[in-house]
Amino acid sequence: MGGMKEGVIPVIQDLNDFDVHSGNLLERIVFNNRLPFVIGILLMTLVLGYMAITRLELRPSFEKMIPQGHPYIQNFLENRKSLRGLGNSVRVVVESTQGDIFDPDYLDALKQVHDELFLTQGVDRAWMKSLWAPGVRWTEVTEEGFQGGPVMPDSYDGSPASIEQLRQNIARAGIVGSLVANDFKSTMLVIPLLDQAAAGAKGVDYHQFSRTLEDKFRLRFEYAGDTAAQASGEEGQGKIKVRVIGFAKLVGDLIDGLIRVMMFFGLAVVTAFFIILAYTRCLRSSLLVIFCSLLAVVWQLGIVAWLGYAIDPYSILVPFLIFAIGVSHATQKMNGIMQDIGRGTHRQVAARNTFRRLFLAGVTALLADAVGFAVLLLIDIPVIQDLAITASIGVAMLIFTSLLLMPVALSYVGVGAKAAERALRIDSNAAAHRGFGRIWDFLDRFTERRWALTAVVVAGLMGVAGFVVSLQLQIGDLDAGAPELRADSRYNRDNAYITGHYALSSDLFAVMVKTPAEGCLNYQTLVQADRLAWALQQHPNVQTTVSLTNAVRQITAGTYEGNPKFLSLQRNQDVLNYAAQQASVNTPELFNTDCSVMPVIAYLKDHKAQTLAEVSAIAERFVADNSEPDRQFLLAAGTAGIEAATNSVVHSANRTMLFYVYLAVTVFCLITFRSWRATLVAVLPLVLTSVLCEALMVAMGIGVKVATLPVIALGVGIGVDYALYLLSVQLQYQREGLSLSAAYKKAVAFTGRVVALVGITLAAGVITWAWSPIKFQADMGILLTFMFIWNMLGALILIPALSYFFLRERRVEPEVL
Structure with a gap:
């Protein structure tokens, strides 16, 4: 598990001098059957690679983004058929740039857009609304009673008279x-x-669906075939502009951005390769590190496809995390083998020796990662649960690729002679306090009381300050529009236009009023619904409310020649029944067929976390005070209601998730180190990184939501690898009788410099994400860079400093736990 005291394993140059039957059972099975093992790996790669290419789908889902176990969502799903238009929807705005809408050419273009969308697969045609939809109607009161009809005149022919009729309607x-x-x-x-x-x-x-909107409408009307202008994201110069918002369009834009995301992934791989190559000066071993890490990604994607899972824009982070963890473990194996070969050991013996020293620490770290990712299954949001499964599968694959295949492959190809000599020269220079030795000497100071105390105090102050700032961390969106995309993206520009030119936003918060059949026309039910609407209207971020009571009032006044005195709810049931009959023609979305469910809809100015929380609180208080067996007020539907439920689940899951992640890491550290003191030394730097990461999210204006929730937990998985490798080697030397300073210095020389190398390599790879067009990926790049660097510094600085206070004894014996 740990490093070996010099001389314990002799330098074996001739393979005939090595006992191939030594080592544990797994080592004998793998290394004594290397060729079948490698062939098996290659065959598995071909099979899983074929599965990944032919079966893997990019399939985002609105249903997977919502917490289906939350009471809000359960109420919404149970009554979904009665609430058409209050779930997943898209809003398309067709703008005239050279006049107004009362232009025959504009109205003809609008009709084409309407007809194309009406026939598009997946559209709920019965509830589609536009000027050309026959269900959008007008009503007026005349001397002869009510009159009405579709807003678009049946006789419309583009003539000035028909356009004037449209204006009146x-x-x-x-x-x-x-x-x-x-x-x-x-x-x-x-x-x-x-x-x-x-x-x-x-x-x-x-x-x-998103491509249809772009190709059939924007390209035809706004860009007039100018694909270059469309690709640039700028607005077209045509007479018609098409603006689109909604979950489907947001996901479509995210998928379009995934091509660039894959470019950044490729850039991260190339960056990792060249940094490792610059360190090792060995082409073959550097290529093997990248190859084994990418192999795990291929295996993961193949198994995910075989199990029937799909990937989505929110789980695109997982393949890189698997690659990053693979690079961390494979580089440790390469470094150990290179050092042994540099001392003259046969490459196969060097591979087996390194396997013996580091396999247990590696597999423990991977198991801790896998359990940490599996903890995400506790979060009741399917997209995060899928992420947890795919990440856990990927981590499991690393056992075969980075922990087993890497040393086996190096036992065949070895490392370059110059690279091995250079590794040995680095060690010699370090022992002579030159080159890297100066860095190791500096880090060794943290095993002394003054430096250790300073490091711990500074870390403690940073932790306290970070915790105070992290208390301001908010749940949900903190900005208008779609925070997944940049503020200047076409989607967010469209959203800003719609918000500025329309009185009613797309953020709907709906409370469902459920009664027995025909019960929604009960006078008391209408009064209570009206009181709920009034309560919601008192919030400054509620634009207006709409419910059946609005329609009943207007129709009742209409039956009395429009007299405003009768703009009220009448106790006479016949009057209410007549009002409902008229409303079913003009506003059928305000109640279902048997009048047992009606929504009270609040239009919100934005969907920021604070707005949703406050509106939800108002509605919950009303529901608690006024629900009865025959008249239930159920929360919640509408885009804002669904997001409020998601925020609620994320809020409750945030701390719970971290608790279980750290519990899993702690348990595996206890198993590995067999010391609660060593476990504290390993875990406390991770806690500091998590706290500072939350503080950074506050500083960057990033809220905790579905896209960002897993990141801190995933960062813990990377950090525990550093601690397990470095501390396990240090403890092994201490248990062999070396002082803390000597043990730490040897651990740094053996695994610590690779910890630094991997930290810098991964940070350099993900920092390029900051230029991604997808904002949440750019945010993730900055957060992951921060966590990679801080986990590295925590391992190299805080582990020796904390060891001074917890593990200073010359001989650290395992504790009975």
Whole structure:
């Protein structure tokens, strides 16, 4: 497990002098059957590579993004069929750049957009709204009673008379600010999308849907075939501009950005290769480190495809994490073998010796990583649970590639003679306090009281300051628009336009009122729904509320010749029944067929975490005080209601997840070190990194949400590898009788410099993500860079400093736990 005292394992230059039957059972099985093992690995790679290429799908899902066990979501799913339009939807705005909407050419273009979208797979056609939708109607009161009809005149022919009729119908329908912009320069299409059950086994293909919007509408009208302008993300110069917001478009844009994401992944791989090559000066071993790490990624993707899982934009981080962990372990193996070969040991013996020294520490670190990732299964959000499964699979694959294949492959090819000599020369220079030895001498000072105390005090102060700042960490989105994309992205520019030109936002928070059949027309039920709407309207970030009570009031006043005195809820049931009959024609979305479910919808100014939390609190208080067996108020539907539920789950899962991650890491450290003191030395630097990472999220304005929740837990998995390798070697030397200073210096020379190398390599690879067009990936790049660097510094500085206080004894014996 640990490093070996010089002389314990002699330098064996001739393989005939080595007992091939020595070592544990796994070592004998693998190294005594190297060729079958390598052939088996290659065959498995071919099979899983074929699976990854032919079966792996990029399949994001709206349903997987929501916490299906949360009461809000359960209420929404149970009543989903009665609440069409309050779930997953897209809003398309068609803007006229050279006039207003009362132009025949504009209206013809709008009709083409409407008809194309109406026939697009996955659209819930019955609830689609636009000027050309027959369900969008106007109503007015005349001397003869109610009159009404579709907003778009049946006789529309593009003539000035029919356009004037359309103008009047828009005014009578009261849709200015909702479907028609306040400045009459654009109109909106509201397109509800079918859920997976209704759309088919695979659900809606969001990428294809997004491509349809781009190719059939933007390219045709806005860009007029100018694909270069479209690719640049700038707005087109045509007479018509098409603006789109909604989950499907957001995911489509994220998928489009994944091509660049893969470029950054490739750049990270190349960067890692050249940094390792610059350190080792050995092409073959550097290539093997990259090859074995990428092999684990191929295996992971193949198994994920074989099990029927798909990847999505939110789990694209996982392959890089597997690669990063693989590089960490493979480099440790390469370094150990290179040092032994440099001393004259036969390459196969060097491989077996390194396997003996580092396999247990490596497999323990990987198991800790796997359990840490598996803890994410406790979070009731399917996309995170899928991430946990795929990450755990990838970590398990590293046992075969980085821990077994890497030393076996090096036992065949060895390392370059010059590289081995250079490794030995580095050790000699370090022993003579030259070159890297100066760095090791500096780090060795932290085993002394003054330096150790200074390091611990500074770390403690940073931890306290970081904890104070981290208390301001918020859950959910902190900015308007889509925080997954950059503020100047086309999606967020479209969102800003729609917010600025329409009175009603796309952030809907709906409370469902559930009654027996025909119960929603009960007078007391309508009064209570009206009181709920009034309570929600008191929040400054609620634009307005809409419910059946609004329609009943207007229709009741209409039956009395529009007299405003009757703009009220009448106790007469016949009046209420008549109002419902009229409302079912003009506003059927306000209640279901048997009048047992009706939503009270609040339009919010934004979907920031604080807004959602405060609106939810108002609704929850009302629900608690007014729900009865025959009249239940259920939370919540609408885009904002679903996001509020997601924020609630993320909030409760954030600390719970970290607790279980650290519990798993602690247990594995106890098993490995057999010392609670050594466990503290390993875990405390990780805790500091987690606290400082949360403080950094506050400073960067990043909230904790589905895309960011797993990052801190994943960072702990990388950090524990550093601690396990360095501390296990240090403890082994201490148990052989060396002082803390001598043991730490040897541990640094054997594994510590690779810890530094890996930390710098991985940080250099992910920092390039800061230039990604996908903002949450750029944020992840900065956070991961920070955690890689701080975990490295924690291992190299805090482990010796904490060891001074916990592990100073000359001979550290295992404790009975």
